[in-house]
Amino acid sequence: xxxxxxxxxxxxxxxxxxxxxxxxxxxxxxxxxxxxxxxxxxxxxxxxxxxxxxxxxxxxxxxxxxxxxxxxxxxxxxxxxxxxxxxxxxxxxxxxxxxxxxxxxxxxxxxxxxxxxxxxxxxxxxxxxxxxxxxxxxxxxxxxxxxxxxxxxxxxxxxxxxxxxxxxxxxxxxxxxxxxxxxxxxxxxxxxxxxxxxxxxxxxxxxxxxxxxxxxxxxxxxxxxxxxxxxxxxxxxxxxxxxxxxxxxxxxxxxxxxxxxxxxxxxxxxxxxxxxxxxxxxxxxxxxxxxxxxxxxxxxxxxxxxxxxxxxxxxxxxxxxxxxxxxxxxxxxxxxxxxxxxxxxxxxxxxxxxxxxxxxxxxxxxxxxxxxxxxxxxxxxxxxxxxxxxxxxxxxxxxxxxxxxxxxxxxxxxxxxxxxxxxxxxxxxxxxxxxxxxxxxxxxxxxxxxxxxxxxxxxxxxxxxxxxxxxxxxxxxxxxxxxxxx
Numbered sequence: 001x002x003x004x005x006x007x008x009x010x011x012x013x014x015x016x017x018x019x020x021x022x023x024x025x026x027x028x029x030x031x032x033x034x035x036x037x038x039x040x041x042x043x044x045x046x047x048x049x050x051x052x053x054x055x056x057x058x059x060x061x062x063x064x065x066x067x068x069x070x071x072x073x074x075x076x077x078x079x080x081x082x083x084x085x086x087x088x089x090x091x092x093x094x095x096x097x098x099x100x101x102x103x104x105x106x107x108x109x110x111x112x113x114x115x116x117x118x119x120x121x122x123x124x125x126x127x128x129x130x131x132x133x134x135x136x137x138x139x140x141x142x143x144x145x146x147x148x149x150x151x152x153x154x155x156x157x158x159x160x161x162x163x164x165x166x167x168x169x170x171x172x173x174x175x176x177x178x179x180x181x182x183x184x185x186x187x188x189x190x191x192x193x194x195x196x197x198x199x200x201x202x203x204x205x206x207x208x209x210x211x212x213x214x215x216x217x218x219x220x221x222x223x224x225x226x227x228x229x230x231x232x233x234x235x236x237x238x239x240x241x242x243x244x245x246x247x248x249x250x251x252x253x254x255x256x257x258x259x260x261x262x263x264x265x266x267x268x269x270x271x272x273x274x275x276x277x278x279x280x281x282x283x284x285x286x287x288x289x290x291x292x293x294x295x296x297x298x299x300x301x302x303x304x305x306x307x308x309x310x311x312x313x314x315x316x317x318x319x320x321x322x323x324x325x326x327x328x329x330x331x332x333x334x335x336x337x338x339x340x341x342x343x344x345x346x347x348x349x350x351x352x353x354x355x356x357x358x359x360x361x362x363x364x365x366x367x368x369x370x371x372x373x374x375x376x377x378x379x380x381x382x383x384x385x386x387x388x389x390x391x392x393x394x395x396x397x398x399x400x401x402x403x404x405x406x407x408x409x410x411x412x413x414x415x416x417x418x419x420x421x422x423x424x425x426x427x428x429x430x431x432x433x434x435x436x437x438x439x440x441x442x443x444x445x446x447x448x449x450x451x452x453x454x455x456x457x458x459x460x461x462x463x464x465x466x467x468x469x470x471x472x473x474x475x476x477x478x479x480x481x482x483x484x485x486x
């Protein structure tokens with residue numbers, strides 16, 4: 001081997017060691033960054049010279065698994081947060097503030113009043129219990145509407161984040177593609193791109209499709225394109241107003257609905273899905289249950305034509321803006337408007353009288369009168385007690401059963417919310433465990449191990465010293481040769 005060849009080899013080795021040592025330093029600096037992937041210096045020999053090509057530790061299968069579990073956790077977390085807020089309508093069972101507890105208090109007050117129908121104090125207590133029950137239903141509806149409005153704001157924010165991430169993703173993807181074409185080191189740009197995909201998976205389920213030239217395309221978990229060279233437009237349908245008991249606007253990607261009953265390719269994971277489920281499924285389902293409960297109360301306390309004339313039943317103790325006629329099915333939002341009839345509540349200042357509860361005629365129509373003219377008449381009150389205890393037909397689509405008492409229905413409704421909250425809590429715990437395992441597996445495959453980097457640095461330092469020593473020896477030999485010629 002000539003001295004010039006030996007020198008070029010030693011110099012090439014020295015430069016390769018320097019490049020690899022720089023990568024080790026780069027890895028060490030990025031070790032604390034959760035989005036950083038370990039960089040690997042691969043030695044490539046070209047024309048007898050060693051050159052370092054920078055590679056990046058990655059595992060597509062593990063990354064896809066982490067993205068999937070991230071979306072699942074985000075969806076379940078959104079559901080849990082919404083259900084926890086809905087649980088406010090039930091409150092602490094010991095406080096007896098839920099509709100079910102208020103209904104129980106109403107039944108007890110009615111029983112006491114029936115035992116002493118001439119006692120105005122007990123009548124006042126019954127009206128107070130009825131008012132508390134109506135108020136709890138009103139407040140529950142207000143809470144549901146407030147939760148839906150808050151969720152709507154979160155949906156709008158989520159859509160804005162998705163569009164922002166897709167815009168940033170385009171810049172990162174373009175950098176990766178152009179850098180790859182020019183032979184530049186694009187490993188940091190790849191890290192950025194993966195970080196953006198991870199952030200996107202929190203908002204919406206994502207499927208990553210890798211293509212030639214280091215390009216990728218993004219699709220939703222249902223197959224709708226999110227990014228293909230250019231980001232797709234994600235927006236909320238503002239043409240649909242958010243009203244009580246009605247679904248809100250759908251989420252559109254390229255004007256294709258991806259949420260709602262009309263969606264041909266509905267999303268199945270991500271925070272956005274959880275928010276839409278809270279707004280359009282869970283909250284509306286609970287509202288329908290409360291409306292059905294309110295309808296049952298109005299019907300249970302309704303007055304009927306005692307003359308046999310066939311007049312329709314009329315609202316009694318409980319009424320609503322559409323009264324005194326009673327609707328065949330519960331109007332949407334009825335729980336928010338049910339109230340105690342002013343005709344039986346003197347405190348409302350409308351000339352109400354307690355004895356109308358006992359004697360009937362709340363509608364001011366003598367045909368609906370029950371009493372016999374004595375203060376001790378209790379037949380109507382015991383009839384109301386029987387009405388509360390009687391099994392009633394309920395909408396089977398509410399998921400609580402078809403036939404039961406009002407008390408059982410109210411308790412089942414409260415249990416429905418709690419069961420869903422508990423299930424969401426268990427799912428969050430389970431999916432979080434899966435995410436931790438997936439993240440750990442990906443971390444083991446791609447993250448920086450400081451022990452390994454330290455050991456590699458020591459090896460590179462030895463290689464660097466050996467190359468430097470060889471260059472020093474070659475320099476001495478060349479100097480000796482020059483001296484001998486001179």
